[in-house]
Structure formats: structure tokens, C-alpha cells
Amino acid sequence: MLTIYSPPARAAEREYIYRVILGEFLGLDYTIAYRDGEHVELTLTSEATVERGNPPVRKLRMPDVLLQTPDYLWLTPASLPKQPLDWFMPPAKGSEEKPLPVIFGKRGRAGRYLETLGEEGEAGFYLGLDVFGSGLFMLTRYEEVAFRERDRHGRFPGRRSLACRESFLHRPIVNEYVELLWELLHKLWPELARRKREASVYLSHDVDYPFYVYGRSRLRMIRDILMDALRRRDFESARKKAGIFLRSRRALERDPYNTFDWLMELSEQAGLRSAFFFITEEQRAKSGLDGNYSIDDPVIQRLLQEIHARGHEIGLHPGYHTLLNPVRIRSQYEKLRQIAEDNGIRQEVWGGRQHYLRWRAPDTWQFWEDAGLDYDSTLSYADRAGFRCGVCYEFPVFNLKTRRELALRERPLIVMDQTILHPEYMGLGPEQAYETIRSLYLECRKYNGDFTLLWHNSQLVKSSDRSVYRRLVLELLGPNSRKGGSRENRLSDSLERRAGERCVQKNHQPSP
Template sequence: MTDSHFPQPARAATVAWLNTILAERLSGQLRLSQPAPGHLLLSLPGSDVGIRIESDYATFSQACSDLPCSHWDATAEGWQTPLRLPLPAPGMDTLPFPLIEQRATGYAIHYDILGLTYWMLSRQEEVGRTDLDRHGRFPAISSHAYKHGYLERPVVDEWLAILAQVVRRAWPGLPLARHSFSTCLSHDVDTPARYGFSSSGRLLRTMAGDVLRRHKLLEALQAPVIWLLSKEKLHARDPFNTFNWIMDVSERLGIISAFYFICGRTQASRDALYDVRHPAIRELMRRIHARGHEIGLHPSYNTYQRPGSIVSEARELFETCREEGIEQSGWGGRMHYLRWQTPGTLYGWEQAGMAYDSTLSYAERPGFRCGTCFEYPAFDPVAGKALHLRIRPLIAMECTVMAPRYMDLGSGEAALNKFIQLKESCRAVNGKFTLLWHNTLLERQQERLLYQSVLLA
């Protein structure tokens, strides 16, 4: 099947969206067009030179993970990959040689770099999938990237780096966009206090757990006092109240932390015990804002298929912040439990007027679910249209690496090496290392040392 079998409006919208991606990543002067089925043309107004890119729309419009995958040795053709490794080429059984061919009118690229970009960034692979985990999430192990061993590589960024090299050779005088590495740090506020916000019965059960499972008798004895004194402000001795410490570390490193709050309850056993309007939460939010950090939304458990619920919870956050005199230039956040459905979840964020979402990573494996560590404009692959919302891919959640239920690397050297490996991959493409670390996983000194080591690496 050729791309001529697909509706022209959908192709036109996709090309327009890809133009936006290329403007952000390479140059706003470049123009992408589809002069004929089977190829795309990257051109520069006023120049007779062009870059012809073979188009495989039929392959990269599939909602499946069964595509073939080959690898390309860029160095054999005089090109350099950011990670200095052979480059995965999803969608291809075998690759022609040369893959990139110089011609009198410019260059021809015999691999659909932009089709791959569309397929990964739009999450076309995930549309309508039924092979989901117990939380209704598309799992890493079902993904093409995991099956073919490139989940921990920013494959889209690597291919766009190759395209940038071709652009430089085609138009040596064209200035290209400059990018620099950064760390983006966020914290989902699922449980702001171990003892505050509990009922008396839950408090007793927590105290029993402190003694029997955690062997922390002193904390159990202090719990009733901490609970009683948490009505207006989080108690300084509550083990989960690590917020000041988090902000201290961020400020020393020149990082702005984002704290995402749950503002609704759609599944009592999975959602937060606190109400965002509680005086202690209001005080915490005022303190975060006063120190120059960000407040965002963490939609409750069952909202990922309910755009209207995301909208109502966003309104709850906005109204509470307005009452506290908290103003921000933009708002974003992340779905609870990383629950996501493509494309439905996009519309909750879009309709709520949020600037960005930072959900897209897998719970059980870290890496590049979208193939990129760069923020980009969202695209609905079903309706074939671009949205105002921006996607900020999550590269690693701390419990994905550390927790026994996932990778089980603990809080020592093995975990640090994994975080550093992911961070260095982002650095290699001058991208953004987006890290999620919950306030509840900074109780122990070893966890704090790991956290600081990751940020300092």
C-alpha cells in the first residue's frame, strides 16, 4: 500500500505538523512538502538544492508493534551518530547502501526519518491497543522499542541529528537551531505526609506498620503528635515532608522543581488522602510559589479516559491557586500512575488549557517512550490534527529504576549507573533529562545521596 491510499487532508496536516517539529529542531527557514506520493522534499526558499526523503506512510501509520527493525552503520557512509553506535531503523528489514545519496540537486535519503518521527511522537503505535497492564496502561514490554532494544535511546533525536548533518552539507550557510542540555525535575505529590490527612483508624494502621514492618518504634510513638499538629501546616518531623529539602537542593543547582498536586478523587483506593483546599496543602503551595518553584496538576486515577474530569480538576487547582495569590505564566502536570490513552488523554489537557503534559514514559522501564527527550507539540494520530498542548517526555521515574516491583536496582551504584546512562543519552543530543522523583522516596539518607548524585552527574 502506498501513501496515495490515505486521505490528503490527513497527510497535509501531518506534513504541517512535521514542519513545526523541523522549525523547532533544525531551522524555521526550511520547508517540508510532499510533491508526490512516495517521498517528501525538504527545501530552502530561493535555493535549487533539496533533500528528498523517501516516505513510507503505510508502515508508519500502523497502530502495532510488529514492524521490522534494521540497523544502520552511519560511519560507513561518513556520518556520525550522537551515541557513536549503529542506529536502529524501525520499519525496515534491510537498508539500501548508500542510505544517504548525494545527487546533483542535493541529497536523497532512502529511509523515512520523518515517518519514524511521526510514528514515535504521535504514539501511533498505541492507538486502540488492548494488550494493557492491570492499570490499563500500554506496557513497555509490548512496545517496538523494547522488543528491538532501543527503548533507552532517543532514536528520533539521533535520526534528526543525522538529518541536521545532511542539511549542513546541503546548505552550508544556513544557521541551525542551537540546543543545550538541561535537567527538568518534577515531583508528583501523591502523599505529602505520612501521618497528616489520615483518619484515626488509618493512623493506627500506619503506626503498626512502622513498628512491625519498618522497625521504627520512635516514629510510631511520634505519629500521634505529628498527626495532631498537621492541621494548618505539614509537620516538620513528618517523614514524607521533604519539600523544603527538595527545594534547597534544587536552588543550589539552579533548577526549578515542579510539584504536581492531585485535585480530585475518582478511585478512593488509588488517589490522595488530602484535599487541595486543605490549609496545610494551601500553605505548602504558597511556600513552593514563594520560593520560585512550579505548581502543577496530577489528575486523579480514573481521569485518563475522562477529559471532562481533567478539566474540572484543573479548575479546582486554578481556583485554589487564585485564592492564594499564586500566578504562573503556564500550567502543566502529569497523569496519576502514568495512565495514558492515545489520543483520548490529550484532550483533557487540551480542553483544560494546560501548556504541557509530562506523563509519557513507561512505569516498568525508563527510557524514551516517544523516541525523544525534547518537548514537542502534541498530535492526534486518529483525527490527524495538531493540538496546542505540548508533550514533555518523561525519561525516568525513580521507582521504575529502584522499586522491587519494577527494575529493582535499589538505591546504590546500580541505580545511579542507570540514571546516569539515561542522562548521558539526553546530553549527547543536547536534550532535556526529565526526571520524576516523589517526595516520599527521600526519607532515607541513601535515597537522598542517590538523588543528589543523579542531579550532580
């Protein structure tokens, strides 16, 4: 068993991050011994062995930086990493080895970030990265508590994050730190065995607008069609919306946003499971920012039944105004559970995502915990795709204000469709979008991590968007697709044909 010799300051934060990195991510047994000092040291034997005259204990020593921050500076801008960051090249394991940013750290006596202790390293290694402090910084979103800037939707902007400013948002930097830590531990003690992991893919769909015609007057539809055609030059979307306008509005199977069957069919063919997150905000509290439907609508409830019957997941998508409103989050979750119960829908795990990715550290986590949800999957930046938490593993969350680990788990969102496609954000074309998502997915695969993708059911009107999503699922993400190569040619026609054939309830009058 490893022993961590640790300074005593901020014991709650230390116990959390030691458990996550050593216990959960690596699967190692350890014990903590507190003692004063400026370093954290890991050994595989106790100090008692040294006292009995045995050879010196080998150790891995690391600086203790963030968690030594004085109380009056804790969670303030003065405690944030100094920029520009230092970078160092870890021991080469292959041609793809890249320099690592030093979020928190301190060079050794010889002025390097990796040094041997004793001659030829017989006493161990000094690693100048504050692995535990930097991990805590990223996983808890420390900088988002200390740094107060927000965008017009009350969100911390990705462009202001340390990862974006220092150009490592596209890298799961905590995973990289953990791998370096493991490499040194294994060199010192080859008998150690780490936990084996399997890569996972989570496809999720925020249901903001289940059907285009819901809540839209004919005048509004005409305006939308003209905007698509004249301003956006998106003639395909204009044509499809005009088609539903000219046909009976009761025929929901041809609604351009009704892509649920297509999404589920695609996931099933690829051996994956989709999660659909629904807004349950009461109609009287709705604004133009909270979708266009009511969870009480019989059509929506039949949709929930079909999703559940096909083995996919249902989750919560709290409304726009829930950001700092725990009462609303709790009531909307209770509403979802009641609707699910009334429709015979039972799940062991309940999670979801904040609407518009409106989330604030650590308050929103606490509100979800108090409401009784099991996991959140909000944490990606709206304006930048990548690793907001610096990790591609699901993890338990920690409230920096109450200094408590919560039962709630975070399943980091890596990519949202709007982030890469919307002109206000990254504004990428179809091929660039595919390559960007592919690159982030492959980063997750390096660490047998979890790749979470959000694609709205309403973001599939254009054939180019459908093509990108279909290609991702069938060629890249699904375990079945990795076994037999691409099946896009064989499946695309049948999926397109079936997309509108199976509707929740054909020819049903939509809600106003």
C-alpha cells in the same frame, strides 16, 4: 529556504511532522510542494532554476513509508513496523557511533541505507530512513493507538513498546534521526544554520501523600510499621514511622513525608526550580488510589503559598479515575486555579502529570487541551525508564484521531523514582539507580535536550533514597554543580538539619 517535495497523502500529519522536525527542532525555514511519488525530497533551490539551464539541483531523498499506509490499515496493528527491525551504521563521527534502528525505511538501489546520488554524490544523497514517518510514529505514540494491550491500571506497558522490544528505549532515537538528517543537510548546503539550544533540567514532584499521618488510623500505622520491619526488612522506614506514631501527630515538621523544604532547598542550592503537582479530587470521590489529603485543607494551602513564594512551580495531578473522563480533568484543573487565585498564586504556564501515569493516546492529550492546560509531563513508562516518545525535546502534540495539532505541549518524563526503585518494576539498588539516571541524563545532554525527573516527596524516607536524589541534584543535574564540582559534603548536613525545621504550619492538627 528549503523546499520539501512531498507526496500529498495525509497532508495534516505531514505538515505537523515537517514543522516539528525542520521548524521547531532544527529551526530551518522551508516550504512544501506536493507532488505524487514514493519519496520525500529536500532541496535548497526551486525546480525553476533547473529549467533555466543551471546545474542539477542537489537533493536529499528519503523513502515515504508510514504516511503511504492505505486508509484501511491506518492505526491498525498491520501498519506497525515489521520486526525484527533492520539496523544500519551511520557515517562515523567518533568512537561512540552506534547502529541506528530503522523504524520505517527502505534500502536504496545499491542495497544500502545511505547512498550517493550521481557520481561522488554531486547530485545529493539517498537516506533510506523514513525520518518523518518514524518521527511521527514516536511523537504521536502511534503504536499505542494501534496496539490495544494495557496493564491492570489501564496503561500501555513499556515492555510491549517497540523501543523496549528492540532495545532502544534508553536512546532518544528521534534526536538521533534528526542529527543524521542535519549532518546530511549541512554537507549538501554548508550555508544552512540550525537553531541553537540550551539543555534544561526539570525536577518534578507528584504530591500523592504530603504527610504520612494524614488519613491513617493508629491501627493502619501499626500495620505499616510491622510491614516495613518484618516483610520489607526496611527498619529505617519502620523507625521513622514509629517515631511519628509515638510523638504527637500534630507535629508535622517531623513527618517522614514532609520533605518539601528539603526538596526546595536542594533545588535552590543547585540553581534549579522544582514543580509540585497536586491532586484536587474531591474527598467524596476519593479512593485508596487518590492520595490522602484535601486541597481545601489550610495546611495544604499554606504549603502552596510557600512553594510559590520561593519561586517554585505548582501544577495539576489529576486523580486516578480521570483517565477517560474529561469532565473530571477540567473540574480538577478549575479547582486548582481557584485555590491558587484565592491564595494569591499566579503563574503564566500551567501543567502537570497524570496520577499513576495513567494516560491514553491521543485522548488524554485532547482532554488536557480542552481543559486549558499548557503542558503535560506524563509520558514515561511506569515499568521502564527511558524515552517513551523517542525524544528529549519538549514538543507540540498531535491528535491522530482528529488529525489536528494541539496547542498543548508534551514535556516527556524521562525517569520516575518508582520506576527504577520499586521491586515490581526495575527494582534497582541505590548505585544502579544513580547510574541508570545518570546515563539517561547524559543522553539528553548530547542533544542539549530537556531532562525531566520525577521524585515523590514520599520517596525520601530512607537515607539511601535521599542520598541518591541529593547526589543527582548536587553532582549531576544543577548548572551550579557543573561549574564548581560536587558540594555534597558541604551541603548535606545543613540540608538534613533544615529538612524538618521549616514546616508549613508547626503543630497543626492534620485533617482526618
